Every structure is written in structure tokens, then in C-alpha cells.
């Protein structure tokens with residue numbers, strides 16, 4: 412057997428799993444199609460990622476947080492949630508939770524650099540990159556994977572394959588894994604925006620008639636264009652109806668900023684400049700069975716959600732922390748990491764979190780993309796109620812912080828198992 416575990420996809424989630432398993436003693440292979448520091452790397456592109464407080468703790472447990480913080484991550488100390496044209500509004504605050512920040516904003520490229528550095532030196536890890544999985548077969552004793560590595564075919568065997576190959580997972584397609592897909596008819600338009608005042612570490616989530624609009628405080632790391640704007644830089648995720656997207660992308664910068672300012676008001680000050688915009692079609696997608704013998708799905712390969720609330724990667728990172736713990740325990744007890752019984756431990760543990768996050772995200776998108784009068788009244792009453800009732804707001808805040816439910820050891824700052 413070549414490997415105990417073959418991870419397919421070295422994006423944010425796959426590369427995190429390799430770091431998380433660093434002390435497990437397992438032989439790990441990582442297969443990634445696009446070099447990590449390449450401009451076209453799809454996981455570490457121009458998007459900004461809101462990391463929950465829980466994700467920070469997992470990164471700390473994996474020993475990766477420092478490499479991120481040294482580059483620049485921007486703490487979010489408050490989140491203002493409001494509904495354009497209506498009265499409801501609420502404010503979630505780090506102070507109320509007694510933490511330094513509700514979460515952090517990191518450029519995807521910052522996460523890529525932090526995960527990429529030192530990856531090849533981790534004990535027991537072999538990296539195949541650039542290499543693309545083209546076929547997979549699962550037998551009782553092993554999974555067999557065919558790779559195309561720069562025009563050459565390579566065949567590898569492992570006791571377990573972890574599919575971390577993103578929303579368009581080849582592993583999922585090759586194995587015909589049943590997948591549920593729902594469209595929202597919405598596309599996210601993403602860009603960086605510069606304003607005339609400091610972001611003061613406050614994020615804005617504004618619900619508009621076409622869908623949610625998020626503005627995240629995001630000071631750029633020194634090595635990145637945009638760092639000269641210091642704390643006047645924000646990352647925008649504007650969810651627009653599909654029929655409005657072409658027009659939004661075609662506007663010149665001045666017209667786009669005027670439109671954005673109109674949606675946002677003066678909350679972030681006067682908007683002065685915007686970078687080129689990228690578009691991401693949105694939907695909800697999840698694989699029905701997260702595990703089968705010799706196979707586990709994690710991250711976007713398992714579940715792809717709307718970016719409202721910034722939960723997708725955070726959910727994937729919790730997959731990582733739980734799967735790493737389950738696999739390390741099996742390895743410690745001399746067990747086979749690819750048997751269904753072990754993998755079901757992962758699937759069972761993750762189920763509640765998936766249902767909660769997918770349910771809340773889906774409801775937010777539907778409730779807030781709707782202009783039926785009763786819904787408008789109900790959602791505004793809901794936000795007012797949250798503002799008046801600290802326990803309700805606290806529950807919502809803790810979900811956003813990623814600290815609800817049973818926590819894996821990495822998220823508690825503990826090693827994967829007690830073996831030393």
C-alpha cells in the first residue's frame with residue numbers, strides 16, 4: 412500500500428487536513444492540480460474569507476495561525492446587520508462574548524501562503540503537484556487512484572481517499588455519488604473597495620431587494636497591492652440576481668461605486684475606489700452520503716453553501732478538525748483509517764453542524780431575498796427582537812463564531828490524541 416491516506420485537492424480544506432494530521436504518524440499523499448502559489452490557483456484567489464473565532468482556534472491547534480497572523484488578518488469586533496429600506500437592525504459585538512474578535516478576515520491568498528509554507532516538509536507527507544486525479548476505483552482493501560502528472564499517468568493506492576477537490580469534485584462524479592443541488596438564481600460579485608475612513612474593524616451585512624451585501628474590514632498584507640490603503644480597505648461580496656450581474660460587471664468604476672454607495676448609505680464612509688470585479692454563481696449543494704468504505708468527502712466537495720454569513724470554509728475546517736481526530740484515534744489504536752465504522756464516526760459527528768449551518772444559511776437567503784410584506788415585517792421584527800433580547804443574539808453570535816455544539820480537540824487547543 413502506497414499511503415494510509417490520499418487527499419485529493421490541496422485547496423484550503425485539503426491542505427488544512429494535511430497540516431492537522433501532522434503528528435498522526437499516518438503516511439499521507441496530497442494531490443493538487445494547480446501549484447499553490449500560481450495566479451490561477453482556484454482556492455487561493457482574490458476572495459476574502461471571514462474566519463470564525465472557532466476557525467482561529469483550529470488553525471492555532473494545527474500550528475498554522477501564526478503564519479497567517481504575521482501576514483495580516485483583520486479582526487472583526489462588531490457586525491452590523493440591517494435591511495435596506497426597512498427599520499430592523501442589530502449589532503453583534505465581540506465585547507459581549509468576552510473575546511478579542513468575533514472572527515477575522517483573511518485574504519484567501521494569505522491562507523494559501525500559510526498552508527503552503529512547510530507543507531512539503533511535514534513528516535510522512537508526499538505532495539503530487541501539479542497532478543490531476545482522472546480516475547478512482549474502490550475495492551474492499553484499498554482505493555486506487557489514477558493521476559495525470561504533467562502528461563504522465565501515475566497509479567497510487569491508499570487505505571483511504573479523502574475528496575477535498577471542491578464544488579465540482581471529480582471524485583464525486585467518477586463515483587456517481589448522489590448530490591442534491593438547489594439554485595438561488597443569484598451570483599456573488601466580489602471586489603475590494605477603498606473608502607475615506609477607517610473600517611474600525613466593523614463588518615456590515617446588509618440585506619437588499621436582490622440579495623445580501625457584505626462589506627468586510629480587510630487590511631491587505633504588506634506584500635499585496637492595496638496594502639497602501641491600510642485600514643480604509645474593505646472586501647465586498649454583493650449578491651445580485653443573475654439577470655443583474657452582467658450589468659453590474661459592465662459598469663465603469665465610478666458608476667459601480669455610485670450604485671454600491673446607494674445600497675450601503677454612508678455606513679462605510681464615502682467610497683473612493685474599487686478593484687476589478689469577479690463573479691461566482693451561487694447555489695446550495697451537498698453530497699447525500701459523506702462517507703463510504705475507503706472514502707470521505709470534506710469541504711466544498713461535501714457541501715457548497717451561499718456565502719451569506721461567511722460560513723463555507725469555516726464549515727469545511729470543522730470537517731478537517733473532526734476527521735483528523737477520528738483518523739488519528741484509529742491510527743493510535745492500530746486500526747484501519749478506511750473502514751466504514753471509523754468513517755461513520757466522522758459522518759455522525761458532523762451531521763448536526765451541517766444541518767444547522769445549511770438550514771440557517773438557506774433560510775437567510777430565502778427570507779431576505781423576498782419582498783412579501785409579511786416576510787419583511789417578520790424579518791424586521793426578528794432583528795429588533797434580537798437587538799432587544801441578548802440571549803437570542805448571543806445564540807446567533809455563537810453560531811456565527813463557530814463555537815456551538817460538540818467541539819473537536821483541535822478547536823479546544825488540544826493535541827489530536829493523548830499519545831505523546
Ligand SMILES: Cc1cc2nc3c(=O)[nH]c(=O)nc-3n(C[C@H](O)[C@H](O)[C@H](O)COP(=O)(O)OP(=O)(O)OC[C@H]3O[C@@H](n4cnc5c(N)ncnc54)[C@H](O)[C@@H]3O)c2cc1C
Nearest residue numbers: 420422423424444454461543544577710711721723724725
Ligand atoms: C464569493 C465567495 C465568498 C466566500 N466567503 C467566505 C467566507 O467569508 N468565509 C467562509 O468560511 N467561506 C467563504 N466562502 C467559501 C469558501 O471559499 C469555500 O468554502 C472554500 O474555498 C472551500 O475550500 P475547498 O478546499 O473545499 O475547495 P476549493 O477551494 O474549491 O479547492 C479545491 C482544490 O482541489 C483542486 N482540485 C480540483 N479537482 C482536482 C483534481 N481532479 N485533481 C487534483 N486536484 C483537484 C483544485 O485545484 C483546488 O485547489 C466564500 C465563497 C465564495 C464563492
